Amino acid sequence: xxxxxxxxxxxxxxxxxxxxxxxxxxxxxxxxxxxxxxxxxxxxxxxxxxxxxxxxxxxxxxxxxxxxxxxxxxxxxxxxxxxxxxxxxxxxxxxxxxxxxxxxxxxxxxxxxxxxxxxxxxxxxxxxxxxxxxxxxxxxxxxxxxxxxxxxxxxxxxxxxxxxxxxxxxxxxxxxxxxxxxxxxxxxxxxxxxxxxxxxxxxxxxxxxxxxxxxxxxxxxxxxxxxxxxxxxxxxxxxxxxxxxxxxxxxxxxxxxxxxxxxxxxxxxxxxxxxxxxxxxxxxxxxxxxxxxxxxxxxxxxxxxxxxxxxxxxxxxxxxxxxxxxxxxxxxxxxxxxxxxxxxxx
Amino acid sequence: xxxxxxxxxxxxxxxxxxxxxxxxxxxxxxxxxxxxxxxxxxxxxxxxxxxxxxxxxxxxxxxxxxxxxxxxxxxxxxxxxxxxxxxxxxxxxxxxxxxxxxxxxxxxxxxxxxxxxxxxxxxxxxxxxxxxxxxxxxxxxxxxxxxxxxxxxxxxxxxxxxxxxxxxxxxxxxxxxxxxxxxxxxxxxxxxxxxxxxxxxxxxxxxxxxxxxxxxxxxxxxxxxxxxxxxxxxxxxxxxxxxxxxxxxxxxxxxxxxxxxxxxxxxxx
Numbered sequence: 001x002x003x004x005x006x007x008x009x010x011x012x013x014x015x016x017x018x019x020x021x022x023x024x025x026x027x028x029x030x031x032x033x034x035x036x037x038x039x040x041x042x043x044x045x046x047x048x049x050x051x052x053x054x055x056x057x058x059x060x061x062x063x064x065x066x067x068x069x070x071x072x073x074x075x076x077x078x079x080x081x082x083x084x085x086x087x088x089x090x091x092x093x094x095x096x097x098x099x100x101x102x103x104x105x106x107x108x109x110x111x112x113x114x115x116x117x118x119x120x121x122x123x124x125x126x127x128x129x130x131x132x133x134x135x136x137x138x139x140x141x142x143x144x145x146x147x148x149x150x151x152x153x154x155x156x157x158x159x160x161x162x163x164x165x166x167x168x169x170x171x172x173x174x175x176x177x178x179x180x181x182x183x184x185x186x187x188x189x190x191x192x193x194x195x196x197x198x199x200x201x202x203x204x205x206x207x208x209x210x211x212x213x214x215x216x217x218x219x220x221x222x223x224x225x226x227x228x229x230x231x232x233x234x235x236x237x238x239x240x241x242x243x244x245x246x247x248x249x250x251x252x253x254x255x256x257x258x259x260x261x262x263x264x265x266x267x268x269x270x271x272x273x274x275x276x277x278x279x280x281x282x283x284x285x286x287x288x289x290x291x292x293x294x295x296x297x298x299x300x301x302x303x304x305x306x307x308x309x310x311x312x313x314x315x316x317x318x319x320x321x322x323x324x325x326x327x328x329x330x331x332x333x334x335x336x337x338x339x340x341x342x343x344x345x346x
Numbered sequence: 347x348x349x350x351x352x353x354x355x356x357x358x359x360x361x362x363x364x365x366x367x368x369x370x371x372x373x374x375x376x377x378x379x380x381x382x383x384x385x386x387x388x389x390x391x392x393x394x395x396x397x398x399x400x401x402x403x404x405x406x407x408x409x410x411x412x413x414x415x416x417x418x419x420x421x422x423x424x425x426x427x428x429x430x431x432x433x434x435x436x437x438x439x440x441x442x443x444x445x446x447x448x449x450x451x452x453x454x455x456x457x458x459x460x461x462x463x464x465x466x467x468x469x470x471x472x473x474x475x476x477x478x479x480x481x482x483x484x485x486x487x488x489x490x491x492x493x494x495x496x497x498x499x500x501x502x503x504x505x506x507x508x509x510x511x512x513x514x515x516x517x518x519x520x521x522x523x524x525x526x527x528x529x530x531x532x533x534x535x536x537x538x539x540x541x542x543x544x545x546x547x548x549x550x551x552x553x554x555x556x557x558x559x560x561x562x563x564x565x566x567x568x569x570x571x572x573x574x575x576x577x578x579x580x581x582x583x584x585x586x587x588x589x590x591x592x593x594x595x596x597x598x599x600x601x602x603x604x605x606x607x608x609x610x611x612x613x614x615x
Contacts (some may be wrong), residue, residue, distance in 0.1 A: 089435060220453040226445055229435045233397045233428060238501070239421025239449035285441040287456070 008295035019065035023309040068302035076297025079271030087154040093271035097164035101138020102261040104168040105130035111179040128262040135258035193317030194267035203263040222286035347408040347504035354403030363389040365557045378548030386557040387537040395426040421449035425501035427508040440478040446500030468499035487514035508536040545593035
């Protein structure tokens with residue numbers, strides 16, 4: 001286990017380093033090293049390097065690499081927590097309706113924001129703010145719905161998520177149907193497919209700090225997450241009160257997903273399958289599963305992003321790359337490993 | 347540590363399932379709870395291990411009301427072997443048993459060698475030590491039941507609640523399970539279906555029917571031909587086994603399926 005963690009940490013550092021000097025424009029390694037040394041530590045002189053090169057490394061590649069790390073780690077972490085929280089191996093970070101709420105906000109902003117809101121105080125508000133508001137509103141709705149009439153059980157949570165997702169999806173489609181022009185549709189599509197291309201250090205800092213809070217908190221929760229997987233009754237007999245824990249977990253994971261969704265759109269698949277790869281490697285116990293999944297998620301996302309910006313000159317949405325690269329790995333594990341997914345699935 | 351259940355009533359969705367049930371288990375006593383399907387045994391036990399809220403009554407662990415304890419505090423005193431546990435994730439047997447250590451741990455505290463030793467001892471106790479690296483999903487129903495028992499043992503509580511712990515088990519493991527509970531000498535409250543098992547192993551037996559406790563006492567006072575006819579609707583011969591001397595129940599064949607009876611609870615059998 002210690003070996004595996006160390007190897008994954010090393011791999012993560014290597015991929016992060018590689019992602020700072022690769023992409024549509026190739027930049028020599030020594031220049032990248034000097035730019036980073038200068039920008040981070042104030043060492044050396046980079047006046048002989050073209051300002052455009054400096055900008056590409058420092059404003060494009062470096063924040064992108066970091067954003068990939070944060071997004072991958074965050075989605076994998078939330079995926080692990082969600083699967084345990086709703087006791088369902090099919091859960092992903094978006095299962096509680098966060099993504100559909102964010103999409104509704106984004107759709108509204110892209111397709112109708114300009115016309116409906118012109119002249120009001122909300123006119124200048126960006127897509128990110130709408131997406132964030134949508135995500136938080138959807139989470140709140142799921143939470144309220146699942147806690148009506150007593151304790152919120154796992155099934156009730158999933159169903160509430162589906163109800164909210166359906167309503168938001170219908171409203172999004174309605175807006176698209178009513179949209180005056182198709183000009184916004186392409187921008188919306190790009191956002192719905194996920195992309196790390198538009199991020200700067202500001203959103204990296206925002207997502208990174210939420211991730212840090214989540215990491216610190218969930219590092220203390222391994223035992224509770226284990227008990228949670230066994231269901232409410234058993235957890236109670238082990239002294240774990242699920243209904244209050246769920247509230248805290250939902251709040252934190254919704255915040256994590258909401259900031260990620262409004263920074264890089266919807267990146268599917270990672271949060272679903274990284275936890276399963278983690279389980280195939282180290283088993284279901286969260287002491288091992290949490291760190292391994294977080295590292296795997298970060299590595300995978302940075303790798304997928306490197307692929308997304310290297311294949312073609314134009315940026316391919318990372319959601320597409322993530323699914324295309326990830327599914328074969330997932331399928332291989334499903335076929336090859338003696339890994340059960342669910343208790344009765346063999 | 348003694349357990350006292352005082353006049354407890356429990357409702358599920360507005361329907362009264364358990365009506366003013368009183369049970370007492372003295373220190374180290376193995377107390378049996380018998381009764382037909384749907385009589386409220388599980389519901390009563392669930393209210394004792396705090397999964398169900400009760401309408402009224404009091405539950406005392408070591409003479410202290412359970413309501414005054416946090417879930418963790420009560421999990422340090424009472425462990426439960428629950429009926430058929432479904433989990434959609436795969437655990438290694440050892441990890442599953444290790445979860446019994448949860449109430450003993452602070453949030454950040456790692457499992458220590460001591461915890462692992464306790465988990466392995468518990469597995470050895472139920473005869474599952476050699477399976478410690480297997481996945482729970484690959485086990486048979488009986489083996490899973492023993493893993494659940496091992497987890498409760500690893501919890502190291504003075505009181506133990508068992509809800510039909512011999513379900514899915516073959517005869518040998520049924521006998522062994524109750525022998526383990528006996529050997530531990532902890533205060534135990536155990537719902538059972540098999541009257542012979544109950545009569546052989548329990549110190550005292552409570553009989554439940556329609557949500558009420560209808561009989562209580564030593565096995566030979568409670569397990570009688572008259573009780574079996576009245577509570578289960580089955581004629582039986584109760585005697586002493588010629589070799590073991592243990593109480594022995596032999597059932598007479600039932601001529602035809604029991605005629606539907608309307609029960610006050612609303613269930614039609």
